[in-house]
Amino acid sequence: MAVVAPTETYHAVHDHLKLNRAGLWLFFFSECVLFGLLLSARFFLEGIERGELDQLLGLGITIILLLSSVTAFTAETAIEHDNRKLANWGLIATIALGVLFTGGVAYEWSIAHFHRNEAFGTLFFTMTGIHASHVVSGIGILVLVWVQFLRGRYSSKDHWPLAGAVMYWHFVDVVWVFFYPALYLVK
Amino acid sequence: MQKAMQTGLIVAIILAILTIVEYVFAVNFDHDTIRFIGLSFAAFGKAALIVYYFMHVYRLWRVEEAH
Amino acid sequence: MRTAAAAEWGATARSFSLAGQGAQVLHVRHLITAGLLWVVLTAVGELLVIADLYPTVGSHEAQDFDDIFRFLLLLGVPVMTFVFAVLIYAGLQFRIRTAVPAEDGPAMRGHGWFPRAWLAVTGCLAIFVMIYPGLTGLAELQQGDRGASGWGDQDAEVIIKASAFKWQWLFEYPDGTQVSVAAGKELVLPNETSIKFEINAIDVVHSLWIPAFRMKIDAIPGRTTYVTVKPNKLGDYASDQAYRVQCAELCGLDHAAMMFPIRVVEPGEFQSWLASLNQGGN
């Protein structure tokens, strides 16, 4: 079996960055429908009723996720200006805050006052669970990117994987921007 | 670098303030419909800030050099 | 062009113009002939309107359904035959008989008034059908609506509670008499009386459908739906299989067998039947 490099053709001139970025946005559109449907299901089944939740914990993990977005932004801005040191710390902080957020959600689950076989419990566990699974996959992607980064890849000229991972991270944050009030604050 | 970071941090501070305001408003306010509308506005505002300043949505239609 | 065959084609193709007087006449003649074909096809198709395609008309609602169905057929058949006529006529008249096409057709691009007129006609037709019989029929079905889910008047003379479960029906009359496979074995209804079924499901989603009455509503766990019918004809399952309660929503293994016979009788007979069933110890 012959092993060959992919052939270069005239379309090598295509701006792949543009394609990748637009593709990632389309993926986000699709995900928006997923999360939008979960939100709709939440209001369809329960109206604005909600179970008993630890408000301070909710606020805490929300702020952690927001902070992680700031550190992710820092990492991207830093690599755009070839500041590798800051980018490194930005990535590490983002991953750490992501893990902390996941831990917060897990703790929230363990102390929940409702069970998953009642309507609010079903919605709460499903929505936070699917969101957390996105956080975890985001952490996974960031770790892969970080390893590449440590090997000396990425520069201001070429850092799409890092930028894409950070965009994904921000998207997960946007989802939580809607989920947090819908689960904790509406009533 | 510094300018970009500055913009980002200002946005982050606005987001943090909005989150706190959201929380205080929701915990202390007792009219269901108005609270729902207020929270929705805050959420859409925050989402718009993140999408524009953190996710750089404008790069989709702005021609720029590859990186 | 990159290939010999394609190049040859480029050399033999000739353009065709509609500008000539002859072409115009030809066009009008085509329109008239195809129009005649449309008329003939429509005449044949409209036979469907007078055909008896329906199960027995057992209720006033069934009469309404048949009328509306016929009306929609009346409107729908010409639309369908228009497409058929153009396709058949074009297929017969405009086809080329050479092995490969020797010339192009006229470059009609469909700008101008024709697409707009088409849009106007189809739009009017759609909006017409939407209003009558759609919205008007819907308003009739939902008169007296008080926020519940179902069809027909909520103030009926007889209210029967229907429970659906895998794969049986259980009906309960106002006096508490129950009929099911075990007791009564048939659902007896009084003629010319408005009867409201209040329906719920025990396990999964079922659907209460009576073909002779043309009425259907799902039975859903956790909700009560209703449907009101007013029979207008005596009949029973033994002589007419449209007189049956049929589950119309897939509910598992014996879904196909989930039906229950109906008998429509005169109101007086209905009362005595109910009394006899009660005496029977049910």
Added chain:
Amino acid sequence: MHALKSVAGAAGLGMIGFYLGLGFVAVLRAMLGYPDAWGGEINIVGGYVLGVIGWLMGIGMWGTWSREWFGLKTYQRQAPGWQRYFTFNTDHKVIGIQYLVTFVVVFLLAGTIALGMRLELASSGMQFISHSQYNGAMGLHGILMIAVAVASVIGGTGNYAVPLMIGADDMAFPRLNALTFWLIPPVAVALLATPFLGGIETGWTAYPPLSTTTNSSQILFDLAIITFGLTSILGGLNFLITIIFMRAPGMTWGRLPIFVWSMFVTSWLALLYTQGFAVALLMIMLDRVAGMAFFNAEAGGDPLLYQHVFWFYSHPAVYIMVIPGFGIALEVISHFSRKPLFAYRYAVGAFLGILGLSGVVWAHHMFTSGMPNYLHGPFLVATELISIPTGLVFLSALGTIWMGKLWLQTPMLFAMAVIFNFACGGVTGIFLADVPTDIHLHDTYFVVAHFHYTIVGGEIFALFAGIYYWFPKMTGRMYNETLAKLHFWWMFIGFNLTFFTMHLPGVKGMNRRVADFPESLDNLNMLVSISGWLLGLSFLVFIYNMINAWIRGPVAESNPWRARTLEWQVSSPPPHENFPEQPVIKGHPYDYGVPGSVHGVFPNAIASAPAAGTAGGGQ
């Protein structure tokens, strides 16, 4: 044997992954103290997920793509000749043919199941199979055919033709494209395994609470369809980026071939709505494996939630199926009528109008579901409105053939049949959109006849139009025209006999999804069954013709249909990079009869050839 090694290796890795996942979950469950560590449906979920990953890695995704994630060098295994169809090949032409062949096979399989069902339904009473077997067969027929309808035209002809028609060398994300195809075999395996777990009992719609309480085949169904949804979403994403960014210079939106337009609109539908099916089935899965209460009315859930979410996808899904069908039909009709596509802008507007309206009509599937009464009116109005853009497609098709030079080759016959059949399917749709008639007709054979008219008549006929139309391009060989015409007339007559007749038992009172029915409907059902078998046997001609032509058909010219679009301006089959050089678009693709018009040119083509460098010159 590269092909055997590739597929067998992938299957082996998939199996290993499956058992690893099964065991992993079992160990986890044992550690958490569940009594039956091996018996849960969650074990199947774990096994399926790892199995799919193993399969993908084995088929070649590891070397071609995943190594990159870990900073390793990627490589691509190039298998020669036909064997490349069994590898993780990123060429859109290979993937298109992979899709087409796979789904033609699935189509024939699901059709065979339908013939079995018609055998049972030929007369009332139970003859050959049990209620349980019938339900399983019906569910399998339904979901396999839905998969065929969603993926065959989009993944098959779309993948093959779209990059060629817009002058691109490949899709925007070739590896993603290969991934979407290679996710299909696990889907097929999972669906075909359902009979071993008791069979799909719920039909393809999987309404709860039946689906949350039925046998474990439901979990395989959910997993398979969520995976299938993923391929649909990623495929749609790929098409959108390709069409938006990779059009050849001069290929403006106004010059885009209509089939590409239809794929563009369809891709938006697939991208946005497919999540609905995934969410609906995910909820069922959570109810089943995690003991949640989405659809448990006693615990505050609501079965209607499922129906809303499900139809939020599944109504747009019929446009996902039918719009590419319209695209192929209009494309073929223009080329074989030797005329510009009539009212091109209106046809595009029609597609966009359907795209806009498709998201607000779903509840017309729920007119008898017991949803709140105030919802009926708005959904009735929206549903009726969608017939207006659909009417514009007819305008375009009929206007194009009128006064044309109709070259009635097989693709054209199939394309005209699409318009013929959809006229019937569209008109019967009015009866189902109007609430007063729908109350009786809902869930009867009238509905079955209606959607077979739209999906089979509208899309599968278009799929065959597409197969015959692009067959010489794909294989470089020509099929037998006589046999193809025989197939067409046989299938067309069989189809119309079967499904036109099928309306009648529906109105007369035969509900759908039943293995048995009242004896008074015997005659009609016997007629439907005989016609159905007639229809089924017509595909034997097709199979023979295709296999025979592919192996020893006469060599096809590069442009046997004298068509103007770009894919016909290169050799049959096209070279790996599609075009020897970047084509430049100078005019509309359908300008037949316009003197001096050209669609595309190859700027650097050898000047000595006649009509040098023009692609699709119409003169």
